[in-house]
Amino acid sequence: MRLGFVGLGIMGAPMALNLLKGGHELTVWNRTAAACEPLRAAGAAVAETAAATAAASDITFAMLADPEAALAVADGPEGICAGLRPGAGYVDMSTVDAATSAQVAAAVAAVAGRFVEAPVSGTKAPAEQGTLIILAAGDRELYDQAAPALDLMGKKRVFLGAVGQGARMKLVVNMIMGGMMTAFCEGLALAGNSDLDPEELLAILEAGALANPMFRGKGPNMIAGHFGVAFPLKHMQKDLRLALALGQEQAVALPTATAANDRFTAALTAGDGNLDFSAVWRVWDD
Ligand code: NAP
Numbered sequence: 001m002r003l004g005f006v007g008l009g010i011m012g013a014p015m016a017l018n019l020l021k022g023g024h025e026l027t028v029w030n031r032t033a034a035a036c037e038p039l040r041a042a043g044a045a046v047a048e049t050a051a052a053t054a055a056a057s058d059i060t061f062a063m064l065a066d067p068e069a070a071l072a073v074a075d076g077p078e079g080i081c082a083g084l085r086p087g088a089g090y091v092d093m094s095t096v097d098a099a100t101s102a103q104v105a106a107a108v109a110a111v112a113g114r115f116v117e118a119p120v121s122g123t124k125a126p127a128e129q130g131t132l133i134i135l136a137a138g139d140r141e142l143y144d145q146a147a148p149a150l151d152l153m154g155k156k157r158v159f160l161g162a163v164g165q166g167a168r169m170k171l172v173v174n175m176i177m178g179g180m181m182t183a184f185c186e187g188l189a190l191a192g193n194s195d196l197d198p199e200e201l202l203a204i205l206e207a208g209a210l211a212n213p214m215f216r217g218k219g220p221n222m223i224a225g226h227f228g229v230a231f232p233l234k235h236m237q238k239d240l241r242l243a244l245a246l247g248q249e250q251a252v253a254l255p256t257a258t259a260a261n262d263r264f265t266a267a268l269t270a271g272d273g274n275l276d277f278s279a280v281w282r283v284w285d286d
Contacts, residue, residue, distance in 0.1 A: 003149060004028070004057030006050045006073055006080070007094070008035040010229065011120070012063035014128040015093070015153045019061075020044055022152040027056040031073075051083030059089035059146050066238050067100035075107040086112035089142040091150075093134075095119045095174065095235070097242040098164030105138060105163045114142040117163055119170035120154065124230040131155040135173075137166035168246060175243035175257045177214070178236055181280060182260040184215055188222065189284040198223045218278040227272075227279035234273035236280075237264040 001024060005016035008030040016039055020026050026044040029052070030036050036046040047053040050073050054060045060080060064070050070092055074080045080090055090108050092101070092115070101117045108115040115138050122132040134150050134157035136143050143150075143159055150157050160166050191201045202219045205211060221227070240261040247254040267273075267280045 001025075001145075001149070002027070002056060002058050004047075004053040004060035005039075005044075006030065006053055006060065006062045007064040007069070008039060009063065009065070010124050010232070011093075011127045013038065014124070015061070015063060015132075016044065017042060018130045018152045019149055022149070024149065024152075027053050029053040049078040049083070050080050051078045053083065054080045054088065054090065055083035055085065057088065059091060059142070059149065060084070061149070062090070062092045062094060064092070064094040065235065066094070067096045067242075070094045070096045070100055070104055074104040081107045081111045081113070084108065084111050084113040087114065089114045089116070089139075089146060091116045091118050091136075091142070091146055093118045093120055095170050095239055095242075096167055097171065097245060098167045101163050101167045114139040115163065116142050116146065117166045118143075118146075118150065118157075119166055121170065121173050122154075126155075127153070134158070135160060135166040135169045137161055138163045171239060171243040171246055174236070174239040175254070175260075178240045178243075178260040178264065178277075179256040180212075180214065181218075181236075181277065182263045183256075184219070185222075185263070185281045185284050188219075188281065218276075222278050222281045225285075227275040227282075229274065229276045231277045232273065233264065233267055233275050233277045233279055236277035237261065237268050237273070240264055 003019050003024045004027045006029045020042050027047050028039045028044045029047045029050050040046050105115040118134050118136040120132040126132045132154040134154040137160045263283050266283050272279045
């Protein structure tokens, strides 16, 4: 199967590399061309446009920043839909809202293509290791056809039904994550101001029912002031913004997510958008 991949950022580059390592013929494109070079060196063909990537591929995958990027790449001039052959597949793995995903699905349907949304849970290391959790929805036949490729990128995948359900599930998951991170920051701040050792707090959390890979992985770096990016803070704030919009749509009160979004927005305004999302700690720590 000839595959394509567009959007070679923190997540997209290692995901595309895993498709290559799996033995697939791969064509790639990225807005900033330099990001294609490591993939070229690994054996991928590099296309001039997203349209050319889709034209060369049976299934094209995408991993793009946000709704604006997803729409521009799918349906803009020289975008995916300008090259997609009838019957060919487009699998957008970006985190977007359901309305954006529906717009992309409609654009793909208008050129007789097939569409699956497949946002992922998991960050840079799982993307490198091929152990993401894939939350798919849309065209079931395309999902089944794409399964061997999805399994090169993820350790678990679920099919959630009609377009929009994958996007919604992803926003729910990340909303919980954003609230957990700001609750963690509050705990660190309160411990610090109360003359409690933050390392001791981490050890106590780790020993009990609140132990989790996020506190374990991020906690020591946060205390040390290291915020090397795995999941950019600007994307976490985008996800909270989109989750809050979903809350409005569904008439569900989301006070914890609202408070978390306030903190992430403050961090974004302070210029920390390109740091890891754990850098929201600087709102308390500075
Ligand atoms: P990233 O490193 O910021 O990469 C974003 C990608 O989108 C880049 O390839 C960028 O191209 C491209 N892009 C942005 N705006 C564009 C536009 N207008 N037209 C064309 N291309 C555009 O982000 P990432 O961390 O890989 O995340 C990608 C997606 O996955 C996001 O939706 C994010 O929320 C989601 N996600 C991320 C993680 C994580 O831990 N990082 C985990 C799960 C899900 P350039 O190189 O030209 O800027």
